[in-house]
Amino acid sequence: EAEVAQSPRYKITEKSQAVAFWCDPISGHATLYWYRQILGQGPELLVQFQDESVVDDSQLPKDRFSAERLKGVDSTLKIQPAELGDSAMYLCASSQDRGNSPLHFGNGTRLTVT
Amino acid sequence: RKEVEQDPGPFNVPEGATVAFNCTYSNSASQSFFWYRQDCRKEPKLLMSVYSSGNEDGRFTAQLNRASQYISLLIRDSKLSDSATYLCVVNRYGANNLFFGTGTRLTVIP
Numbered sequence: 127e128a129e130v131a132q133s134p135r136y137k138i139t140e141k142s143q144a145v146a147f148w149c150d151p152i153s154g155h156a157t158l159y160w161y162r163q164i165l166g167q168g169p170e171l172l173v174q175f176q177d178e179s180v181v182d183d184s185q186l187p188k189d190r191f192s193a194e195r196l197k198g199v200d201s202t203l204k205i206q207p208a209e210l211g212d213s214a215m216y217l218c219a220s221s222q223d224r225g226n227s228p229l230h231f232g233n234g235t236r237l238t239v240t
Numbered sequence: 241r242k243e244v245e246q247d248p249g250p251f252n253v254p255e256g257a258t259v260a261f262n263c264t265y266s267n268s269a270s271q272s273f274f275w276y277r278q279d280c281r282k283e284p285k286l287l288m289s290v291y292s293s294g295n296e297d298g299r300f301t302a303q304l305n306r307a308s309q310y311i312s313l314l315i316r317d318s319k320l321s322d323s324a325t326y327l328c329v330v331n332r333y334g335a336n337n338l339f340f341g342t343g344t345r346l347t348v349i350p
Contacts, residue, residue: 159337168244168327168340169284182337217283226272226331229338231283 132218132232140240144206147235150199151220159229160193160203161217169217175201208239241266244330246341254349257318261344263328264310272331273304273311277324278343284327287313318348 131150139145151158156177161169172191174182178198186193190209195201205212215236219229246263253259265273273290288295290302290311301314311330315322328341 161340166248166342168342170340171337174337215281228274228286228289229284229329231285234283236281 130218130220130230130232132235134235135233136236136238138238138240139208141210142207144204145208145237146205147203147216147218147237149201149203149218149232151201151218152230155220155222155230156198157221157223157227158195158201159219159221160201161219163215163217163234165214172203172216205237208237210239213237213239243267243332243339244328244341246328246344248342248344250345250347252347252349253318255318255320257348258314258316259318259346260312260314261326261328261346262310262312263330263341263344264308265328265330265339266309267330267332268306268309270309270330270332272338273302274329274338275300275302275311275313276327276329276340278327279324287326315346318346320348320350322346323348 133148158175160172163169173186173193175195193203215234217234218232221227221229275287276284277287278284290304294303299316303312325343325345327343329338331338
């Protein structure tokens with residue numbers, strides 16, 4: 127079964143440093159999502175792409191977070207500078223279409239900011 | 241009011257028991273519904289979609305009640321391996337994305 131690839135699996139960084147996460151969705155999936163999940167809570171959407179275009183980044187803290195999907199395939203999520211409150215699991219997911227199809231998640235990147 | 245609400249639990253049930261979770265959603269225009277399973281420190285994985293007429297997959301049954309705006313998940317003959325967090329996911333018509341509940345924690349006890 128095709129999978130969503132994410133890297134790294136774990137990342138420890140000091141506050142004020144920059145950190146980046148990478149995601150490669152399932153081939154053919156036009157919609158890509160970045161979610162953040164804090165322990166004990168459900169995933170919260172950070173940004174959604176349709177092909178290379180951002181369709182929803184209303185919950186993305188744009189002063190420090192940025193995301194891109196330049197060629198409409200893989201994507202990068204960046205945090206600069208990282209803060210202690212950014213410690214969480216960052217999940218990438220993809221789907222065939224917006225909203226109606228289920229999401230397929232990658233393994234996630236667990237970020238710890240010290 | 242949150243888009244999607246779930247009882248966080250925890251639900252602690254003995255092996256072989258039947259357990260049911262409900263999930264309420266706030267927007268009557270919601271049109272797609274899913275249950276995901278998430279093991280500790282792992283990614284969510286699709287358990288099943290929820291169809292209007294209700295659907296079953298082995299020991300798992302999902303139902304949708306549009307009038308009362310909730311979906312349910314029933315697990316029969318619980319196994320130790322069913323221990324996980326179960327996330328309710330709802331898509332709202334006109335929205336581009338899916339809304340997650342906070343999850344219900346299930347522990348099946350030997």
